[in-house]
Amino acid sequence: MVPSSSPSAATATRPAFARWMGTTNQITRTFLSAGAIPGLINVAGGLPDPSLFPTDRLAAFARRAVAEHPDEVLGYGPIEGLAPLRDAIARRLGSPALPLTRANVLVTTAGMQGLDLIGKVLLDEGGLIAGQSPTYLGALDAWRPRSPSFRNLVLDEPGFDPERAFAGAQFAYAVPNFSNPTGRLVDLATRRALVAAAHRTGTWLVEDDPYGTLHYDGAALPRLIELSAQTAPGEPYAGPVIYMGTLSKEIAPGLRIGWIVAAPEMIEALTLAKQGSDLCTSGVTQRIALAAMETGLLEEIRPAIVALYRERRDALCAALSAHLSDCFTWEVPVGGMFVWALAKDPDLDTDALLPHALAAGICFSPSSVFDARGANRRGMRINFTLNPPETLDEAMRRLAAAVAAYRASRAAA
Template sequence: MVSGADFPARRPGFARWLSASNDITQQFLAIGGRPDFISMAGGLPAAELYPAAAIAEAAQKALARWGATALEYGPVEGFPALRQFIAERVGRQAGRSIGPENVLLTVGAMQALDLIGKVLIDPGDPIVVQFPTYVGALDAWRMRAPSYRLLDWSPDADSQALRGAQFVYTVPNYSNPTGVLVPTAARQALLERVLAAGTWLIEDDPYLPLQYSGAAGPSILELHGRMAPEGPYDGPVIYLGTLSKSIVPGLRVGWVIAPSAMIQALAIAKQSSDLSSSMLTQAIALELLESGHEEQHVPTIIRHYTERRDALCAAARSELAEWFDWEIPPGGMFVWMRRRDPAIDTDALYQYALREKVAFVPGSVFDPAGKLTSAMRVNFSRNAPSVLQEGVARLAAATRHYLRKNS
């Protein structure tokens, strides 16, 4: 009799997927659901702020307005009215002409990353990534087996470094995992290098709405628009947006902005993944956007997250400053803590943290080579200030135990 346990050995393709799975992501999900744990690991919004009543009302309106259309399979490129809305909004934000043919609606920005991998990466292809790199992007591209180069932001960066790359990947606003806001001059310089190298630039922008103490920079899409404001969009920037951080992740509504030929290629890749996104959640998203709900809701999120960021950083100043350095992030969801004490290895510290029932994300998962053990990502959006204080106290206890055993 064949048992499920035999399958990995018997089916090489299946085994490859199992070994490629990033089991730490599974661990975070499991820990997130345990009441005795304080998880500062996931990149999750504050669930108690989810606007359930507004979503229920939007769902009723969407069904009354669109009827069966909202319940059908839809066009793979996305719900037309939402595509139009997003085209106009991004066009306004970026000060350039963007049409619906430049928009693909996706199942969150995560699906966009997956589709980009399908369309642009063949095994061994070089890609250039901002470092450290969003773990979801590394996961999305793992089975495509690219060869990684790390993005150098310095003004005298090697101009050859982007040559031959399929694309450059960056999260310039409040990056995941570092919270860094890339200065405008560095964005412009990168755009010029991308244009000179004739490659694509993936600009992943989920944290744009979460600005606390430092306005987001102009998008690289916008910077390109300043160079070429007229005519249909034909630039190198493939821009990704999402409603996950400004409304709720459960809508699973994101978008890609790109030249129309790239949108068509991504749409063909999407069709073989899911036929189409849910028309119902796209129709609900449209109601929420048209009614101005997002603009009304975001200031509430910002108020809470600013308080949480400050609570985390204040607790860390009194409990962790001996061992770690960090900058207060001007936006986003994360504080990136770098070891001061070279004896600390954050992969090893993670095991001690689990014993204290607290979790963070070790830096190694944001490294294509898996070697970054000098830093960790700590999330502040998910938990209330008092919980964050307790989480930091547990982290301090874990660090003390770890150092007692390892130095």
């Protein structure tokens, strides 16, 4: 009865992988592993500077999480998340105009799981997403297995009509604070228009807000969920905005703690979806997150994070001016982790530029990965949070060399 080892057995045909596997890109994986290439400067990812991690405090929180709450954190927890953490998230985001309870809150295994769960509860094969364009690469990754259709929302296009843009969509998706990849802050009038359209059409409006605390200039604008609550101020939130938060950019991505704040009916649906995805998020990391909120650690570390990243944003923009002002344009972002650079030459193709950049020792994110159809080839996303100013200057010097090499290869072809 031992399996036959005949050649035919060894070469038996495996069932095909699911269809979406043939349509995916591997670029996020490349970015995550690019850190291992010696000498490469990585401005592709959205990585924090590890020197900012409050290691000693988190190590103490980790010990106490297990020592003081063993049954809670070592056993199976509620799918929705630990009740005190849900309460803390409700308090953090809530206000008299936006009263929130734990029924409005689901803890997720960081932001990526939030995106996956939203797709899981709202998308049948081919369902329509109205997504802010260009779109966060990770959101495209999360939704690709459900083979959605995409309608691009170009929020700053003249005559943009959100109500028409939302028609027929299962949900709309936006990153209003320092959008990934463009770093742009969505203005108040557009925020109001998006929320009004969601209310009028009934469309769910996903507000993805990983960067909200990384604000370098000027004042914060109201969140979409706050504007939505103004339609029924003081009532328990039951509106169309699905707000997503995370600790990944605010303290440490390795905790894998995020949250969704939404109408209770949406939280119930997402909970059912999470049940079959990972049953519950680790109680250990939930308790660490709760301690970081309750002790005020998040507020303590914020000024240093903002100061460091502001300095690096300025350094990156200075380096762009010094080395690349003749071939790229960009805006100085008021927050977040990225500068979005567009080639002045409409024929410059950043997908084709990337191999030259890698050869020159720099990895950026080409704009094609932020479009569901890979259509946008003229831009790039450049991260400024991971590297110090002198490295960012060297990175832009290398990028300028890569552009020269790319042009030379095109001229020769």
